[in-house]
Amino acid sequence: MSNEVTALPPKPKAWVGWLFAGIWLVYLIDPLKDLLRGGHGIAEVAAVLAAAGLFCVLYIWLAQLGDWGPWAEPRWRADPLRLSLLGGMAAIALTLPAVVDPAWVVLWIYVSTSCGYSLPRPRSGPGLGLILGLLVGGVMGVESALLGVPAGNWIEIFVPTLISCLATSGVRRMQQLIRELNEARAEVARLAASEERLRMARDLHDLAGHSLATITLKAELARKLMTVDQSRAEQQILDLEHVSRQALADIREAVSGYRRATLAVELASARTALNAAGIELEADPSVALRSGELAGGVEEALAWCLREAVTNVVRHSHARVCRIRLIEATVDGASTITLEVLDDGVGADETAAAPGNGLSGLRERLQVVSAGARLTAAPVAAGFRLTATVPNQPSTKAGAPQ
16 A cells, blocks of 8 residues: 655746746836937936836745745745835835836836735635735826826726736635645545555454464364374364465455455354354354345444454353344334344453454444444453444345345
């Protein structure tokens, strides 16, 4: 089983962000042409170029701090650096149109765009960035009107100012959602891997515990019979070989995820283990007859309970008789079926073993079947009793009782 999980996309090279932000500065060509053709003095041109260059630096710098993809760290707080850069851009955008040429009002588009991608935005609602971006559009309109810019001209700038803020804010939100989706996918992969490890741990515990207990008993019996009755000892060794081969096959199926326990198979396995331990089995015929009639998940959970209960009887009970039966009942209008495993052994020994991994794993299996499923394991007047109660759901296979 692989432990790999979905990774977040790698961070792109730095020049990608610079290029994405800088390419939009091409729209400053028109006011720059007007500056060079307007008959301004060298000092004035130099000062304007310096201010425009500073504006571009602040704009690209701020763009590098924004969330441009799912690889970026979340930036929910408007830190002082961002506010300072944004304030510097707004100051230049306010000054150049008033001092040099109204054509420079185009700078407000970049200020509005920067508000959209650099200021905090909550999961719901407009957020500070969107509000300030719209406010910037209003400031641009007021300044254009005061400077005498024709209404048609500044409206052509006002519309993209608002759209740019809305677009960058929306793109930023989409990128944040993509990042959250990738993180959620990675978390789902981690949970799936954890659940698979838990399933394997439960299956291997139940399979190995039961099979090894049977192998140990048969090996001890074969050793005792070796000098007394070699033919019986040989039969026990043959049984031991069969159990070990079956255990290996079961473990392989459990690891591959294809093994599904059934009541009939587990009852036969229980009979072998109990006989090897010298414990008489009294099994209700319905246990084997109902195998295949119950829903797959229900029967599988009961079968694992039967295996674990018999393993505890063999290991801890010192019993003479083990009784297994199914009990059908109606509780609060709902049909239920209960597996009961009762022995006449020493209940205290089994109580000491009850809190272990086996019974904890059984409770987890039952909870997967139904939240109302119950497992009880406690000593009784003469022995120990384990019950597992689940909803009585019939099999959906063709021909099964409905």
